[in-house]
Amino acid sequence: MSARVSPSAARADTSRQAQKERTREAILAAALELSQSQGFAQTSLRQVARHAGVVPTAFYRHFASMDELGLALVEQSFGTLRAMIRDAQRDPETFADIIDASAEILVRVVKQNKAHFGFVARERNSGSEAVRQAIQRELELFISELAVVLARLPHLDTWSAEDVKLASGLFVRNMVYRAEQVVQMPDGRPDLEEEIKRKARREMRLIVLGFEKWDSHSG
Template sequence: MVGPILGQPRAPRQPRLRGVTTQSAAPGSRQARKERTRRAILDAALDLLVDEGFASLSLRRLTKEVGIVPTAFYRHFSTLDELGLALVDESFATLRAMIREVRRDAPPPDELIDASVDVLCAQLDAHPTHFRFIARERYGGVPVVRDAIARELDGIERELATDLAGMPGLERWGPTDLAVLAGLFVDLMVAAAAELVSTEAGHPDVRAAIELTLRRQARMVVVGAAGWEPLAP
C-alpha cells in the first residue's frame, strides 16, 4: 500500500543562518541564537530527509545546509544519532497532537473513522516532513532511530487499545484482541500517511483516491471487529 515518499526536486537552497553573527547583540541574544541554530539544524535535517534515509545523512552536508561549521553541530547534539532521536520526539509530538484532537472531540463510533481521517489529513498538510520521517525511518537503517519509533508506536497502540476497550461492542474483548485491533489501526494510518505525503499525492485526484481507500479500509477493519468472537484470555 505504501507509495513512494520521496519529495519533488528542489532548487538549490541558501544556508539557513547566513548573516547571523557570533557577536552578542543584547541580553539573552546568545541563548536565542543557540535556539535558532538548533531549530535550523532540525529543519534542515527534515528537509534533507525528504530525499534520503537518515543513515545517509552527512554531517558536512547538513551543516552546509544550515550555514555553520561542522564543529558547531556538536554544541547542540553530541552525535547524529542524538539528532535522530530529537527528530523522533518532535515528529511524534505532532502525531500525538493529532490523536489528542480526535479524542478531544470524542466523536461517536460511527463518526470516528471520518473524524480521524480528516484530522490526519489536516496534520499531514501542516507537518508533512514529520510524517515522511516516521514513514521512512520506521524500517530504516539506523537501529537507534528505528527502535525509538517502534517504542513510540507501541505506546500509541497501548493508548488506543485502552480507548477501544470502552467502545460499545468491545467490552468483552481481552487485552490481546484489543492490542491486535489497535495495531491494525495504527499500521493503517501510518501506511496511509506515507502515501498521502508522497509526490504522487500532490495531484488532487490521487490524494482523493488515497483518502477514499483509507476510509474504506478502516471501515472494513471495524466491520471485521464487529463480527469477531473474542479469544479466551
C-alpha cells in the same frame, strides 16, 4: 537554577541560550528537510551544518553525533503524532462518525506534516539501530494509547486487553501505510487525496465489521 528566559518581548532575544536554541532548531530543520529528499542516513553532518548556516564543527555544540540528532527528530515527529490524536479527541465530529473523522484527520494532519511523517516512515526500517528502536518503541506506545480510546467503543468494551491491542495494531498499521501514501502524494491533487481517504474508510469499515462478529465468535 533560576528562571532563565527573561520576558523582554518585542524584538528578537539576543541572549546566549536563546541564540543557541535558535541554532539548534535550524540544525533540526535542516536535517529534516535534507532527509526528505535523500534520507537521513545519506545526510552528512557537513550538509546539515551548511544548510543550518553554521560551520561543521559548530554542530558538536548541539549534538554529539548524527545519531543523537536522529533521536531528537524521532521525538519531534512523535510530538506531532500525539498532537494529532489530541486534536482528534477534542473534535466533536469524531464521535459522530469515528471512521469518517479518522480518515479526514489522518489525511489533513499528515499532509500538513509531511516531513515528520515521512521521516518516521523512512527511518522505521532503515534508520540506525538506535533510531529504529526509538521509532518502534514510540509506535508500540502509540498503539497502546489508541487501544485505550478504542476500548470505550461499542463492541470492544467487553474485549480482553490483548484483543483490543490487536485491533489497535491493525488500525495503526493501516494508518501508517496510508500516511506513507499521503507523504508521497504530489501537491495539488485533491482527487488522489479523496481516493486515499475513501480506501482508508473502506478498510476501517471492513475491520470494524470483524470487531462486531468477534464478539459472538470467541465468546
